[in-house]
Amino acid sequence: xxxxxxxxxxxxxxxxxxxxxxxxxxxxxxxxxxxxxxxxxxxxxxxxxxxxxxxxxxxxxxxxxxxxxxxxxxxxxxxxxxxxxxxxxxxxxxxxxxxxxxxxxxxxxxxxxxxxxxxxxxxxxxxxxxxxxxxxxxxxxxxxxxxxxxxxxxxxxxxxxxxxxxxxxxxxxxxxxxxxxxxxxxxxxxxxxxxxxxxxxxxxxxxxxxxxxxxxxxxxxxxxxxxxxxxxxxxxx
Amino acid sequence: xxxxxxxxxxxxxxxxxxxxxxxxxxxxxxxxxxxxxxxxxxxxxxxxxxxxxxxxxxxxxxxxxxxxxxxxxxxxxxxxxxxxxxxx
Numbered sequence: 286x287x288x289x290x291x292x293x294x295x296x297x298x299x300x301x302x303x304x305x306x307x308x309x310x311x312x313x314x315x316x317x318x319x320x321x322x323x324x325x326x327x328x329x330x331x332x333x334x335x336x337x338x339x340x341x342x343x344x345x346x347x348x349x350x351x352x353x354x355x356x357x358x359x360x361x362x363x364x365x366x367x368x369x370x371x372x373x374x375x376x377x378x379x380x381x382x383x384x385x386x387x388x389x390x391x392x393x394x395x396x397x398x399x400x401x402x403x404x405x406x407x408x409x410x411x412x413x414x415x416x417x418x419x420x421x422x423x424x425x426x427x428x429x430x431x432x433x434x435x436x437x438x439x440x441x442x443x444x445x446x447x448x449x450x451x452x453x454x455x456x457x458x459x460x461x462x463x464x465x466x467x468x469x470x471x472x473x474x475x476x477x478x479x480x481x482x483x484x485x486x487x488x489x490x491x492x493x494x495x496x497x498x499x500x501x502x503x504x505x506x507x508x509x510x511x512x513x514x515x516x517x518x519x520x521x522x
Numbered sequence: 523x524x525x526x527x528x529x530x531x532x533x534x535x536x537x538x539x540x541x542x543x544x545x546x547x548x549x550x551x552x553x554x555x556x557x558x559x560x561x562x563x564x565x566x567x568x569x570x571x572x573x574x575x576x577x578x579x580x581x582x583x584x585x586x587x588x589x590x591x592x593x594x595x596x597x598x599x600x601x602x603x604x605x606x607x608x609x610x
Contacts, residue, residue, distance in 0.1 A: 316583065415578060471595065474553055478594030482587025487565060488582050493573035501574065 287383045288422055288494070292316050292487025293434040294379050299349050299440040299455065302375055307459040310359065310372020312483060317355055317373070318347040318380050326411050327418075333411040333467075338389040338401050348395035352377035368458045386430060388511065406430070408516040423498045424505065425512040431491045451480050471485075553598065565593040 295311050302311075315466045322336070330336035338344040344424035345351060363369045384391040390403025407430075410421030422428070444450050456462045466476050478485075498504050507513040553561060569589055572580050580586070 419578070472552075474558075474598070475591055475595035479587065479591040482590050485562075485566065485569075485590040486567070486583060486586030489569045489573060489586060493570050493581055496570075496574060497577060 287386065287427065287430060288419075289431040289491040290383055290434040291319075291380055291439045292483045292490070293431070294383060295376060296445045296484055297434075297438050297442045298375055298379060299445045299450075300359060302371065303445070303450075303454045304370055304458065305364070305368060306375060307372040307461070308366040308455045308480065309459055309461055310369035311376040312372075313359075314352065314355065314373035314376025314378075315380050317377050318351070318384070327415050334389045334409055337411060338384070338409070340392065340399050344392045344401060345395040345399075347381045347391040348393050349378050349381055350395045350397070352381065387427070405511050407512055408518070409498045412515050413516065419494050420498050420502065420504050421513055421516045423494045424507055426508055426510065428495065428506070431487075435488065435491060436438055440503035446481055446484055448477055451477055455480065557598075561594060561597060562590070565590055565597070568593075 289346045289496040292315075295315050296386075298311060299306065299308060325343075326337040330342075335344075336342040338347060353355070354373050355377050356370045359373045360366070360370035360414035375385050381393050385393060385402050386406045387409045388403055388405045388407070390405075391407035392399060392401050394402070405460065407425035408421060410418040413421055423431075438445075445454075455509045462480075465471065465479070466473075471479070499506070507515075545589070569586070580589070
């Protein structure tokens with residue numbers, strides 16, 4: 286699975302889909318697959334990989350098919366808000382595609398194809414528990430994935446983090462921002478910080494986990510394909 | 523200013539600069555770019571320090587975004603009050 290890359294990709298996607306897409310919808314879509322599965326994956330599942338990414342399990346939630354279902358549901362609930370529906374679809378799809386990079390892969394073509402697709406760049410580590418997963422991810426090419434996503438965002442889509450972009454592109458698409466501001470009597474700077482919140486979270490998560498794993502706990506880097514070496518090879522269910 | 527007490531949108535003379543009214547309006551005051559950079563930089567340092575002290579307790583998708591929202595909301599207010607007190 287990817288960690289901070291999920292937070293960074295939303296802002297990069299805004300660069301492409303901004304005028305048609307609700308950022309809040311994108312966020313809901315990006316969080317959706319893990320929201321439905323993550324707690325059980327770490328704390329309840331006998332076979333975390335199968336439960337999270339396979340079948341039988343909840344692997345179908347990380348798929349393009351589920352992105353369509355979630356977008357259709359959003360369209361219905363929001364009484365035809367296209368920007369929200371498109372946002373949920375794009376965010377959910379991006380999450381599913383990014384999750385293909387680890388060894389467990391994702392059932393991206395569900396319901397037409399029930400097997401996970403995997404690129405196998407780094408080992409799926411949820412079976413190690415949350416801390417072990419963080420150690421595995423930030424020691425492997427997952428670390429490089431987060432770093433590359435951050436770099437690409439800052440080079441090619443940094444404008445999406447600016448106040449100007451928020452006021453002229455993000456906010457006009459979605460009336461929810463005005464509602465949030467009025468409901469909580471938020472000053473503009475707090476609303477802008479709320480918009481930037483997941484970038485902040487992704488950045489601090491990337492830096493903090495990297496420091497904890499390598500400087501505090503002393504784990505080595507293993508930036509080879511299918512790393513890290515200390516996580517047992519992934520066993521298909 | 524709208525009827526709800528929430529400032530309405532509208533920039534200053536230069537792009538990216540708040541209007542004079544918004545830049546001086548108490549707790550709703552908008553920040554100049556340099557102030558904003560300092561605010562976010564300090565917020566990032568504080569949150570990373572908290573994360574290192576607590577490991578994964580604060581590193582979650584609820585606390586992280588809420589932290590920076592509350593930080594950007596109230597730290598300038600507290601700073602302003604502190605400066606007022608010092609002036610007196």
